[in-house]
Amino acid sequence: MELLPAIQKRASIRKYKEGKLSDEQIRLLMEAAMKAPSGMNIRPYRFVVVRDEEMLKKVKTASKYAGYNAPNAIVVIGNTKASPFMWGNDCGAATENILLQAAHMGLGTVWCGLYPIPGNGEAMKKILSLKEEEEAYSLILIGIPAEEKNSRGTYEEGKVTII
Numbered sequence: 001m002e003l004l005p006a007i008q009k010r011a012s013i014r015k016y017k018e019g020k021l022s023d024e025q026i027r028l029l030m031e032a033a034m035k036a037p038s039g040m041n042i043r044p045y046r047f048v049v050v051r052d053e054e055m056l057k058k059v060k061t062a063s064k065y066a067g068y069n070a071p072n073a074i075v076v077i078g079n080t081k082a083s084p085f086m087w088g089n090d091c092g093a094a095t096e097n098i099l100l101q102a103a104h105m106g107l108g109t110v111w112c113g114l115y116p117i118p119g120n121g122e123a124m125k126k127i128l129s130l131k132e133e134e135e136a137y138s139l140i141l142i143g144i145p146a147e148e149k150n151s152r153g154t155y156e157e158g159k160v161t162i163i
């Protein structure tokens with residue numbers, strides 16, 4: 001089981017080819033999301049997968065930096081009432097699992113920040129008519145990549161303390 005190649009393959013993709021996610025692809029991505037660790041295993045999230053063109057245009061307006069031509073999107077939504085202290089962590093873990101599973105499947109993604117950027121979460125809350133206790137955590141744009149990129153992350157020894 002080689003995990004590092006998928007991690008190294010993941011990069012933020014901002015140019016996409018046409019092509020909607022299949023039901024099977026969505027199933028695998030959602031399975032990966034829901035297998036992320038979750039505080040007390042409350043799993044206080046749900047996911048809205050957007051293939052519809054009209055809705056796609058709308059969800060991209062929630063962030064100033066999501067105006068890319070991705071033909072699909074996934075919105076990760078946290079339930080603040082179900083897990084007041086850990087919902088954000090859980091949504092972050094689920095988001096990253098989606099990005100890695102997508103890379104493994106040859107799909108490109110970019111994580112567009114919603115929570116806690118002022119305005120972004122609120123805008124998405126309106127677009128998707130979320131409940132009072134729900135927060136829009138992240139907007140993942142996803143599809144077949146039209147650019148080749150490597151992750152910008154680099155190993156920096158100075159960031160590691162071994163004691």
Ligand SMILES: Cc1cc2nc3c(=O)[nH]c(=O)nc-3n(C[C@H](O)[C@H](O)[C@H](O)COP(=O)(O)O)c2cc1C
Pocket residue numbers: 010011012013014063065066110111112113114150151152153
């Ligand atoms: C919390 C968060 C919010 C981000 N928001 C955006 C965004 O709104 N638009 C965008 O193009 N990229 C966004 N990114 C992607 C980062 O710019 C990207 O991960 C970083 O530059 C490193 O590049 P890489 O992902 O290709 O390794 C976001 C990433 C994270 C983790």
